[in-house]
Amino acid sequence: MKKTIITALLLLAPVAAATPEPRVNVESIEPSSVAPGNSFEVDLVVANDGDSAASFGPVSVETVEGVQYRGTTSTLDGSFTLGDSSQQIGTLYMSTSDSLSSGSYPVEIEVPVDGASYFETATINVDGSASLVSSFSSAEIEQGRSGEVSVTVENSGTDAASAPSLSFSSDEVFFSPSSVSLREIPAGESVTRTFNVTPDESLSSGTRQVTGTVEYLEDSEAETAEVQGTVTVLDRAEMALDSLDLENPVVGQESELSVELENLGPGEAESITIEVSCDGADVGSSRTFVGQVDADESVPAVFPVTPTSEDVSCTASVSYVDSEERSLSQSAGFSASTPPPVPPAAVAVVVVLVLVGAGVWYRRRSRDELEEV
Known part of the structure; x- marks a missing residue:
């Protein structure tokens, strides 16, 4: 159960x-x-x-x-x-x-x-990696002068570049500052910095290659990348007014103002124009185009000048181009003489000649009138 x-x-x-x-x-x-x-x-x-x-x-x-x-x-x-x-x-x-x-x-x-x-x-x-590439703006700088260049560092990789710094070292071209610290550069971003650049005074004209270094950290590992660019040193023309002279100036009489323009080098000067202005004198043709003057060469120019007073002051202004437009001027003062007075004897002779001429004219006219009658 x-x-x-x-x-x-x-x-x-x-x-x-x-x-x-x-x-x-x-x-x-x-x-x-x-x-x-x-x-x-x-x-x-x-x-x-x-x-x-x-x-x-x-x-x-x-x-x-x-x-x-x-x-x-x-x-x-x-x-x-x-x-x-x-x-x-x-x-x-x-x-x-x-x-x-x-x-x-x-x-x-x-x-x-x-x-x-x-x-x-x-x-x-x-796990990506940083890849830094740089672009350098080329610079053209005259001898003895300074210029600016901009350097862009771009991260074309896939990881951030930490604690980057950019530095330049050259015996021919000096950078100021020589080194800068940059902010962290994430992937796909860039940083641009400007440097003052001064070629060495003894450097001849021409293009120079300059190299810089970017140092950075990637995953705590030290890495470097190279920056390359060019700096071109230009020859500069040094123009000088060698002479400015007014030859035998006489009030009321045309004279010649001579200008001597010299290129002390080392660069070539182009598009040269000389213009003259004077106080106390009239200038016939005040402007002339010279064109080009090579280094260590000179060129003359002559301007017609008529003094209107005994004190004459003339200024020659020069404009020219080498790597850029430039100008210079120079002034000089001159004393113009007055024309010599006419001697009294000469005045008497002139009066006699005038009277004789008038008498001859009167007699001829009277004879012509009698013949008509």
Whole structure:
């Protein structure tokens, strides 16, 4: 009797329903650290730890900008069913763009199971590198003078350049300052600095190559990059008014103002114009175009000048071009003499001649009138 009752109770006890237990997890990422522009693989485990079968949908992957999903193996491509206590392993094929900066990037993986969705996140570690390139504005500087150049340092890499500094050292061209510290240069950004440049005084004309160095840290490792540029030293013309002279000036009489222009070098002077102005005198043609004067050569110019007073002051102004437009001027004063007075005897002779001439004219006129009568 007791056995019968126990059996009945067992038959009446509820039986637990069989259920699936889906599980999705990332097993590995190879390589664990990927460089920009490279491929990597994510091994994904899709499992059913329950005691009944489960239907799994196609795996979908959501990435951030710079990370690309290329596809998966056939084991995870499309829908599939996993029985109790079974699993399936597949590989997700992915890559990073060339310009992706260093850092950690999430990859969201979604697996539908029996109408629900299960998610897993794979974290991709990207290890880029800084790449510093520099541009140098070429400079043309005259001998004995200074100029400016600008240097731009750009990080074309995918990792920041920390604690950068820029320095120049040359025996021919001097930079001021010779060294500067720069701010951190993130990937894709640039920094520009301006330097004062002075060629050595003994340096002859021509183009010189200058080299600088950028020092920086990348992941606490010291790195260097080279900066190259050119500085051109120009010859400068040194013009001088060698002479400014008014020859035998006499009030009321035209004289010649001579100007001697000399190029002391070492550069060539072009587009030379000389213009003259005078106080106490009239200038006939005040401007002349000379053209070009080579180094260590001179050129004369003559201007017609008529003094109007005894005190004459003349200024010669010169404009010319070597590497830029330049000018100079020089003034000089002169004393003009007055014309000599006419002697009294000469005046008497003139009066007599006038009277004689008048008498002759009168007699001829009278004779002509009588003949007509």
